[in-house]
Amino acid sequence: MIRITSLGGSGEDSRNCFLIESDEANILLDCGVRREIADTATVYPALSREIAEKLNAVVISHGHEDHTAALPYLYELGYRGKIYASLKTIEVIPGYLRKWIRYVRDHEGTLPFDEENVEKLEYETIENYPFPIEYGRSGHMIGSLWYLFTLEGHRILYTGDLTYDGMVLKADKLPLMDTLIIDSAYASRSLSQYNQYLNLLNVARDTVSDGGMVLLPVPANGRGIDLFLYLSLRDLPVFAEENIVRNTEDLKNHLYWLRDPEIQPGEYYLINNENRQAILEEGIPGVYLFADGMMTSAISPLYFNAVKDSEKNIILITGHTARGTMANDLLSVLYRDENNISCRVAPLTIKVHPDEEDVETIIGFVKPHNVILFHSRREKAQELKKKLEEKGLRVICGPEEPLII
Ligand SMILES: [Zn+2]
Ligand SMILES: [Zn+2]
Secondary structure, eight states: OEEEEEEEEEEEESSEEEEEEEESSSEEEEOOOOSSSOHHHHSSSSHHHHHHHOSSSEOOSOOOHHHHTTHHHHHHHTTSEEEEOOOOHHHHHHHHHHHHHHHHTTTTTOSSOOOHHHHEEEEEEEGGGGEEEEEEBBBTTTTTTEEEEEEETEEEEOSOOSSSSSSBOOOOOOHHHHHHHEOTTTTTTTOOOOHHHHEEEEEEHHHHHHOOOOEEEEEETTTTHHHHHHTTTTSSEEEEEEEHHHHHHHHHHGGGGGGGOOOOOOOOOEOOOOTTTHHHTTSSSSSEEEOOOSOOOHHHHHHHHHHHHHOEEHHHHSOOOOOTTTTHHHTOOHHHTTTTTEEEEEEEOOOOOBBBBHHHHHHHOOOOOOEEEEEEEEHHHHHHHHHHHHHEEEEEOOOSEEEEE
């Protein structure tokens, strides 16, 4: 018998963590947090000592905090085994863990683990995983993988975060399986990546020709690189922070993960610690990319102050924002009114996950009997769940009910 339990992530939009129990092995898939300051039960997956002690392996899809930052907590609960992932993911996890710890400290939260645990975690590349497994690139970030586990003759696929719509990264086709645990972060939405890019370009061109500045707070990787490459190849003045530019240059060392190994940025101005202040004070019309998607780091106030007093300027929020972060606050009209913020702020999602149609299309191709939807809140996934059930699938969206096969 196989039992799959969502310890976080299904029926909600973060702290992704799934437990697969079987006669052959007990495996934990991802171990992430909800990026908020709240009690342990809200922020961390529903792990326990009992679970930590019976695990044979932990497998990580990619580095983001909502998939990794609870690993030191798992160690605190007694897990001493290996953590398997791609080499690239293993390289970036410690940085994401430290970023999470810093965030909690800066907001006077408490950590349910010893910080030193970060150094004690033991990683192993997925090539050395000791049970039957297949995997492929998931297109979400460099190093991100989907996994196919075969347990008791049953094929279980975990997508991790998945997209086939990235400009830069390649995603491999999924194989057939019996049970699919699928990223449905944009359930209830229909997004055309092509149109989203076009909208972005139009807003950027209009703003710049009106003499305004366009702020794009983005991650230093993934969507940040996609947007940097896209915009720098258009006829627009683009200012980009050094870390985004370096990560883009670094793509040449990761050709395996790319769609097009030849891709190169166009023209841009480099921003670094030396010139940032001066450039922002000048207020030159253009698009400004800086690596801080939720605007929580020390450089964000500099950018924000440069644009906030004129409605000619716009801040475009292209990804998920957690409650309590500046990017999230700024999306509220009330917050902007109360704080006398004149610049415009708009959400403009660039896809790094599948939308509702994508999930249906994928399911049509890979023909599972059982589906666990994750990475989207229960109310957002209801319609999708109903549609899939009407097709005769067993669908789970929420933590209460484990899937027993
Ligand atoms: Zn992710
Ligand atoms: Zn995620």
